[in-house]
Amino acid sequence: MAETDDFEKAGADYERAQPMYKCLAAEIACILKTKLEEAKLKPVSITHRPKDIERFVEKAARKNYTDPLSQMTDLAGVRVVCAYESELPAVAVIVESNFDVRERIDKARDLGPDKMGYKGRSFVVTLGTRYAGGRYENITDLTCEIQVRTILQDAWAIVSHHLVYPNEESMPQRLRRDLNIVSSLLEIAEGIFDSVKEKREIYVREIQEKERDRPAFLAQPLDFDTVIAYTHWKFPDRNASEKLTQILLRDINFRNYPTLQQLDAVVERARVAVETYRKENPDWFKTGTDFLTKSLGFVDSEFRAKHGFAGKTRAAFDKYQSLVTEQS
Secondary structure: OOOOOHHHHHHHHHHHHHHHHHHHHHHHHHHHHHHHHHOOOOEEEEEEEEOOHHHHHHHHHHOOOHHHHOOOOOOOEEEEOOOOEEEEEHHHHHHHHOOOEEEEEEHHHHHHHOOOOOOOOEEEEEEHHHHOOOOHHHOOOEEEEEEEEEEEHHHHHHHHHHOOOOHHHHOOHHHHHHHHHHHHHHHHHHHHHHHHHHHHHHHHHHHHEEEEEEHHHHOOOOOOHHHHHHHHHOOOOOOOOOHHHHHHHHOHHHHHHHHHHHHHHHHOOOOHHHHHHHHHOOOHHHOHHHHHHHHHHHOOOOHHHEEEEEEHHHHHHHHHHHOOOOOO
């Protein structure tokens, strides 16, 4: 059995090694961020850290490790938090493809069907030989724990950590029932979130399928997804800005635009005025959404008053108003 002095010495050894684990965690987080972006995955967050020295000593004593530096596999840690459970397998594939995986931990499988608790996935990895030389020197063989979880799994892990109970059996009976209910509700909510995501993906595909039929496409109601699709349809050489679309929908009067047909009519009426202003000030027309907001500014006085247009653009509305065609 290890003595207290041994743990304190191990703590001092880890303090000297901690900068390497800090570097390792940062490198792995950076690689994951890049690879997830390439795969068009958008996690809610990617965080990283080296294990705190006090927690290192506490864990070494609690586990009675004889060689903590080699026995602990989470001295560097990276956490990937996703919005949906359905995204976790894709993240796992990226982890498996880019690092040498030493251990895989599936908390849901280990927990069993009748137990409550945290249901994320973890991987113990090293950088391996593919990341040799340069800034990777001295860290390629060190282990890092990558946790992959959803927002709700993350919430459960945080709350249960603060309760301090190491397992269900050690918890008072009166609390166990309440937390079992919470665990069940989180699992139901997770399923609903994934279902809503799937329904939205189907809806977006249905919108896109109507693009070949102009009347059917423009007959669709105005919402975030239809306006994004319309922007791509109307300005195929420009991107659609999600942020600017959200602002546009915040400022537009939906009663005046029950369908995309009314929005398209505004764009057509303002076409010459907008193009004239674009030639004068091209830097303010980076996205298709910029064309939409300027079109609405030229034609819709209510939108113009509410939207945060710059002074130069407001001056252009007056300068080129004569180029706006009359409503047919």
